[in-house]
Structure formats: C-alpha cells, structure tokens
Amino acid sequence: MSDSTKVTRQELVAIFAVALMAFVGILVETSMNVTFPTLMKTMHVSLDLVQWITTGYLLTVALLMLTSAFLHQRFKNRQLFAVGASLFILGDLICALAPNFWVLLFGRVVQAGCAGLAIPLMFNVILETVPRARLGFYMGLAGLILMIAPASGPTFGGVMVALGSWRWIFWSTLPVEAIILLLGYGAIRQVSEVKRIHFDWSQFGLGQHLSIIVILMLYIVFSIGRSMAFSNTMTNGLKEVTMAERADANAIYNTGQQFAGSLGTTILAALMSSVKSGQLSAARETAMGSQLAFGLVLVLGLVNFVLYRFVFKYQVTDK
Known part of the structure; x- marks a missing residue:
C-alpha cells in the first residue's frame, strides 16, 4: 500500500471499474424480483420454482464469497476481474436468449459468479491500493454501493419491464x-504476492470435522427456516395496519429488507475474511471466519426469537 495520501489516476480507474462491476452484479440480483408474475405466466412455472431465479443467484454468490480468501491468494486481481x-x-x-425457465436459471447461476467475485475483489483492491489516511472514505463508498445496488434493483427491473420486456434487464x-x-x-495492478496454494476441502466451511454434504444439509435447513419466517413476517406485519397504510408499510418493509440484506452481506463478508494469522492456510482462515459469521x-436469530415472542404476546393481548 502506498505511503502517500493520494490515490493515483490508475488506482482510481481500477477501483471505479471493480466497484461498478460489483454494483451491476448486485443490481441484477434483485431486479428480477418484479418479473416473477410475468415469468410464472410465460414460462408456466409456480411461485415456489420461480423464486429460485433469485435464491440460486444468492446461493452461488455466498458459496463464491466463502472461497474469496483462497482465490485472492491464489490468483491475480486482474484474473479474478476478467x-x-x-x-x-x-x-x-x-x-x-433463454427459451425456457431452466436455461434462464442456469444463466442466472453463471451470472452470479460476477457478484461473488466482484464484491470481495472490490474491498481487496481498496485495501491494497488506497493509503491508510483515505481508507475509511473508500471503504465507506464501497459499503454505500452494497446498500444502494439491491435497493435500486426492483426499480431498474420494473423500468425495463415497462419499456419492453424482462429480457431488457440483461440486454441493457x-x-x-x-x-x-x-x-x-x-x-488493475497486483500488489500482494500470489501463492500456488491448494484448496483444502477438509477445512472448508465450518471445520474439518464436517463434510461438505453435512454443511449443505445444514444450510438447506437454515434456508427453509429463513424462507418460512421471511414471508410470514411480512404478512403478519401488514395485517396489523389499516388498508390505507399497507402500501406504505409494504414499501418500508421492502426497502428495509434490501438495506438489511446489503448490510448483512458486507458484515458477513468482512467476518469471513477477518482471520489473517499468516500461519494457517487460506481455507482454514476462511473456515474460522465463517464460524464467526455463523455465530x-x-x-441475531436468538434475538429475533425473543422479539417474536413479544410481538405475538402483544397481538394476543390486542385481540
């Protein structure tokens, strides 16, 4: 990292390019949410199936971000960017060009690789090129991108659908x-040294005592619980307001969801890459960081459980 307090023009261009790539990757992540009714009608799929357009994207991003520490040490920034x-x-x-739902889903999984690589790369480029005195400013801008992009996605998707078709989300x-x-x-230039290390699957995820299959099953259980709570919370909350207030409540809920999601992505990504001992492998460092993230x-899940009890108690009393 440079000792000066200035960022060169080349470094600014590199940061701008990576940040813009992360922004676009996150933007298309949520832009397809507004197209679900159209996709259900034109591709003859159910709501349970069409939601995988977003869920599959998010899952791919999460899996790639788990390997970000290894990828950063193994490959050059320019290679990851390309x-x-x-x-x-x-x-x-x-x-x-997708003729059916399954081709569209495959394209979304491929496209998710961009966001999964770009988000950690954006922070790594900033940390490696920006002087310490300016680091807070640029890290703040990176965090702002992660908050604005998902919140802008549904609006962008709605505009594209209104102007033509959901396919314009991709053509544009x-x-x-x-x-x-x-x-x-x-x-983009390389600052840190690239090491020819090998990915240790036995230490990936939560630890060497859990296999990938077990981790996958635990994540599926976690996803089911999250999905059950997600929609039910919104439905339960909207029932508590008058019909005239529901549009405002819906807007507040969805906006808060996007900001919370982007903030959570930032925090979990930071925790997963926070362990830097210099003595452990990249996979082991990522595993320890993942333990902090899931902790x-x-x-937060336990706090939510307590809050839900208060909410339900209030509703019962209110009746």
Whole structure:
C-alpha cells in the first residue's frame, strides 16, 4: 500500500471499474424480483420454482464469497476481474436468449459468479491500493454501493419491464459490463504476492470435522427456516395496519429488507475474511471466519426469537 495520501489516476480507474462491476452484479440480483408474475405466466412455472431465479443467484454468490480468501491468494486481481466480468457477460447472453425457465436459471447461476467475485475483489483492491489516511472514505463508498445496488434493483427491473420486456434487464447491462471489462483490465495492478496454494476441502466451511454434504444439509435447513419466517413476517406485519397504510408499510418493509440484506452481506463478508494469522492456510482462515459469521447469525436469530415472542404476546393481548 502506498505511503502517500493520494490515490493515483490508475488506482482510481481500477477501483471505479471493480466497484461498478460489483454494483451491476448486485443490481441484477434483485431486479428480477418484479418479473416473477410475468415469468410464472410465460414460462408456466409456480411461485415456489420461480423464486429460485433469485435464491440460486444468492446461493452461488455466498458459496463464491466463502472461497474469496483462497482465490485472492491464489490468483491475480486482474484474473479474478476478467473472469468475473466474463461470467457476467456470458450469463447475460444466456438469460437474454433463454427459451425456457431452466436455461434462464442456469444463466442466472453463471451470472452470479460476477457478484461473488466482484464484491470481495472490490474491498481487496481498496485495501491494497488506497493509503491508510483515505481508507475509511473508500471503504465507506464501497459499503454505500452494497446498500444502494439491491435497493435500486426492483426499480431498474420494473423500468425495463415497462419499456419492453424482462429480457431488457440483461440486454441493457451487457454493453455496460463490456465497457467495465475494457476499462478495468488495464488499470488493475497486483500488489500482494500470489501463492500456488491448494484448496483444502477438509477445512472448508465450518471445520474439518464436517463434510461438505453435512454443511449443505445444514444450510438447506437454515434456508427453509429463513424462507418460512421471511414471508410470514411480512404478512403478519401488514395485517396489523389499516388498508390505507399497507402500501406504505409494504414499501418500508421492502426497502428495509434490501438495506438489511446489503448490510448483512458486507458484515458477513468482512467476518469471513477477518482471520489473517499468516500461519494457517487460506481455507482454514476462511473456515474460522465463517464460524464467526455463523455465530453472529445465531445470536441475531436468538434475538429475533425473543422479539417474536413479544410481538405475538402483544397481538394476543390486542385481540
């Protein structure tokens, strides 16, 4: 990292390109939410199935972010940037031309590789190139991007659908991503040393005593519980307000959901990459960071449990 208090033009271009790639990757993540009714009608799928357009995207992003520490040590920033942009472009084309739901879902999973690589890469580029005196400012901007992008997604998707078709979500972002690739590829430079390390699957995730299958099953159980609470909380909350207030309550709920989701992504990503001992492998450091992240999720879950009891008690009393 430079000792000066200035960021060079090349470094600014590199940060801008990676940040814009992360923004676009997160933007398309939530932009498809407003297209669910249209997709259900045109592709003849149920709501339970169509929601995988977003769930599959998020799951792919999460799995890639778990490996971010290993990828950062094993590959150059420019390589990760090029792969991320290429995955987005390829996924964009697959989604835009998708003849059926399953091809669209596959394209979304491919496209999710961009966000899964770009978000950690954005923070790594900032940490490696920005002087310490300016680090807080640029980290704040990165956090702002993660908050604005998911909140802007449904609006962007709605505009594209109103102007033409849900396919325009992908056609409109395709040239943007191509420009990002051309802009950032020559500007990104390598600061940290690249090591030829191997990914240790036995230490990936929660620890060496749990297999990948067990971790996957636990995550599925966690996802089922989250999905059950997610929709029911919104429904239960909207029942408590008058009909005239429900539109406002719905807007508040969805806006808060997007901001909380983006903030949670930032915090969990920071925890997963927070362990830097210098003596352990990248996989083991990621595993220890993941334990901290899931520990935080457990604490928040227990707090939510207490809050739900108060809410239900109030509703019973109110009756």
